[in-house]
Amino acid sequence: xxxxxxxxxxxxxxxxxxxxxxxxxxxxxxxxxxxxxxxxxxxxxxxxxxxxxxxxxxxxxxxxxxxxxxxxxxxxxxxxxxxxxxxxxxxxxxxxxxxxxxxxxxxxxxxxxxxxxxxxxxxxxxxxxxxxxxxxxxxxxxxxxxxxxxxxxxxxxxxxxxxxxxxxxxxxxxxxxxxxxxxxxxxxxxxxxxxxxxxxxxxxxxxxxxxxxxxxxxxxxxxxxxxxxxxxxxxxxxxxxxxxxxxxxxxxxxxxxxxxxxxxxxxxxxxxxxxxxxxxxxxxxxxxxxxxxxxxxxxxxxxxxxxxxxxxxxxxx
Amino acid sequence: xxxxxxxxxxxxxxxxxxxxxxxxxxxxxxxxxxxxxxxxxxxxxxxxxxxxxxxxxxxxxxxxxxxxxxxxxxxxxxxxxxxxxxxxxxxxxxxxxxxxxxxxxxxxxxxxxxxxxxxxxxxxxxxxxxxxxxxxxxxxxxxxxxxxxxxxxxxxxxxxxxxxxxxxxxxxxxxxxxxxxxxxxxxxxxxxxxxxxxxxxxxxxxxxxxxxxxxxxxxxxxxxxxxxxxxxxxxxxxxxxxxxxxxxxxxxxxxxxxxxxxxxxxxxxxxxxxxxxxxxxxxxxxxxxxxxxxx
Numbered sequence: 001x002x003x004x005x006x007x008x009x010x011x012x013x014x015x016x017x018x019x020x021x022x023x024x025x026x027x028x029x030x031x032x033x034x035x036x037x038x039x040x041x042x043x044x045x046x047x048x049x050x051x052x053x054x055x056x057x058x059x060x061x062x063x064x065x066x067x068x069x070x071x072x073x074x075x076x077x078x079x080x081x082x083x084x085x086x087x088x089x090x091x092x093x094x095x096x097x098x099x100x101x102x103x104x105x106x107x108x109x110x111x112x113x114x115x116x117x118x119x120x121x122x123x124x125x126x127x128x129x130x131x132x133x134x135x136x137x138x139x140x141x142x143x144x145x146x147x148x149x150x151x152x153x154x155x156x157x158x159x160x161x162x163x164x165x166x167x168x169x170x171x172x173x174x175x176x177x178x179x180x181x182x183x184x185x186x187x188x189x190x191x192x193x194x195x196x197x198x199x200x201x202x203x204x205x206x207x208x209x210x211x212x213x214x215x216x217x218x219x220x221x222x223x224x225x226x227x228x229x230x231x232x233x234x235x236x237x238x239x240x241x242x243x244x245x246x247x248x249x250x251x252x253x254x255x256x257x258x259x260x261x262x263x264x265x266x267x268x269x270x271x272x273x274x275x276x277x278x279x280x281x282x283x284x285x286x287x288x289x290x291x292x293x294x295x296x297x298x299x300x301x302x303x304x305x306x307x308x309x310x311x312x313x314x315x316x317x
Numbered sequence: 318x319x320x321x322x323x324x325x326x327x328x329x330x331x332x333x334x335x336x337x338x339x340x341x342x343x344x345x346x347x348x349x350x351x352x353x354x355x356x357x358x359x360x361x362x363x364x365x366x367x368x369x370x371x372x373x374x375x376x377x378x379x380x381x382x383x384x385x386x387x388x389x390x391x392x393x394x395x396x397x398x399x400x401x402x403x404x405x406x407x408x409x410x411x412x413x414x415x416x417x418x419x420x421x422x423x424x425x426x427x428x429x430x431x432x433x434x435x436x437x438x439x440x441x442x443x444x445x446x447x448x449x450x451x452x453x454x455x456x457x458x459x460x461x462x463x464x465x466x467x468x469x470x471x472x473x474x475x476x477x478x479x480x481x482x483x484x485x486x487x488x489x490x491x492x493x494x495x496x497x498x499x500x501x502x503x504x505x506x507x508x509x510x511x512x513x514x515x516x517x518x519x520x521x522x523x524x525x526x527x528x529x530x531x532x533x534x535x536x537x538x539x540x541x542x543x544x545x546x547x548x549x550x551x552x553x554x555x556x557x558x559x560x561x562x563x564x565x566x567x568x569x570x571x572x573x574x575x576x577x578x579x580x581x582x583x584x585x586x587x588x589x590x591x592x593x594x595x596x597x598x599x600x601x602x603x604x605x606x607x608x609x610x611x612x
Contacts, residue, residue, distance in 0.1 A: 050452065053495070053498075055494070057488040058445040061449065061492065062446070062495060063449060065446040065448060065452070065453070066449040066450070066452060067449070068434065068446070069453030071453050092439050093446065097435055098428065
């Protein structure tokens with residue numbers, strides 16, 4: 001297992017750096033700043049930090065007002081709250097009204113594991129990527145958080161940035177230079193492509209190692225930007241490897257798997273197997289055990305890859 | 318507080334009545350739109366656009382402008398009328414309201430129509446969005462280079478028009494708490510308190526009294542006025558400008574459907590267009606009302 005690094009702390013530090021670099025950057029929190037680590041920004045720039053209380057609809061609306069007046073607000077709360085309670089504010093002001101607000105979704109996926117299904121965010125990607133003008137980004141590790149965040153600040157429109165609560169294994173080094181909307185090739189392969197995002201990216205790499213032992217050559221793509229999706233990279237992978245697996249810490253309905261399915265269905269309809277949470281709520285428990293129990297074990301990716309490869313040879317009925 | 322001449326008051330009152338005529342024509346022509354809540358806000362909107370707001374139609378995005386957030390978006394026919402008469406776009410364009418290819422969308426679109434600050438329609442956004450704008454403008458803090466018609470020399474301010482049905486929404490009160498927390502003296506809300514919402518009286522749908530006491534308890538400076546009396550509106554806006562460490566609300570008691578006898582106090586005129594006979598009768602009444610101010 002690679003070295004584990006706290007994503008929250010990396011985020012807090014990166015946010016402070018952004019604050020130093022750009023005076024237009026402000027931060028807001030719905031009274032969970034010691035959970036999402038935006039408190040670090042508050043300590044550095046107390047006059048540019050707003051705690052609106054436990055009021056997520058107000059959080060997004062106040063952020064929208066700041067954006068309409070020229071600021072670059074980073075709004076912080078739990079991921080599921082942006083995608084559910086405050087969604088109409090997100091749609092009306094960020095997506096339709098063009099308010100340049102950056103939504104920092106904390107505790108995404110199952111990572112707030114012990115707080116249970118009320119706090120898990122397993123449909124946020126599906127919900128937010130369905131909105132016109134929204135950009136959805138899922139960093140794969142802490143290096144990705146630090147490298148992507150300045151790009152998010154410069155991006156000319158609203159962004160949903162989805163982060164984990166837990167410490168995460170390091171995947172990238174300083175040579176990682178992501179571009180919003182562009183997939184990152186982590187490993188080339190010929191038989192199948194594993195497309196991963198967030199914590200599942202690490203598990204894709206482990207799965208690729210195991211598949212190699214079996215003689216299956218797996219390409220691994222990081223899809224840090226779920227929207228706009230790098231359809232070119234997806235279609236190339238479909239053409240060149242003939243089978244795809246998506247792996248995400250999210251429902252298999254409408255997330256990364258859904259986005260990839262939409263992309264290939266109309267152009268290069270190759271077999272696709274989606275790894276993620278089946279259409280269900282999870283439960284309380286240790287994070288990694290929950291991932292294993294709810295369909296996101298390394299073994300699930302391996303089996304999905306075998307299945308996708310097998311489907312290649314099946315003739316269409 | 319500035320003196321407002323009788324001539325100014327008559328002129329603004331006439332503008333408000335002219336807006337009602339435009340609204341009636343807009344909604345009749347395409348047989349869609351909201352009359353009742355547009356009529357109730359006519360004097361408030363006219364007072365803002367033709368006296369109080371510091372704006373420049375030639376520069377709708379001028380950074381130092383006052384921001385007017387028209388939160389009760391369904392009543393936008395009155396906003397479009399004011400923008401047209403103030404010179405943001407030609408008055409002739411009003412008849413395109415709600416038609417295909419029109420800049421005058423069913424609810425305001427800030428990218429299509431000049432002078433629109435925020436999208437509105439889903440109710441309840443005005444206060445919290447206004448809080449964000451007021452925070453940003455307060456942080457900017459420099460006095461505007463253009464003095465307001467009212468003589469106000471302060472930095473740009475944020476004005477929000479709310480409907481009374483709109484304050485059913487919880488986010489209104491979330492925003493009200495935040496405005497008080499940040500002592501936003503540069504935020505003034507005008508509540509178009511016409512007492513009627515889509516399916517009936519607000520007192521029956523979701524009672525909001527004691528309305529003034531509620532806002533006072535939330536930490537706001539509160540004024541209550543007659544919302545069709547332009548002199549009272551202008552005075553209240555001036556008085557709100559003199560409050561510096563608290564957000565202000567002006568509770569404007571109005572009449573839904575104001576100006577047409579058979580539309581007043583009737584929730585059925587919230588979102589229904591008139592037929593030809595109703596249109597003709599309403600136009601006669603509104604034109605009579607206009608002559609009162611013009612003579």
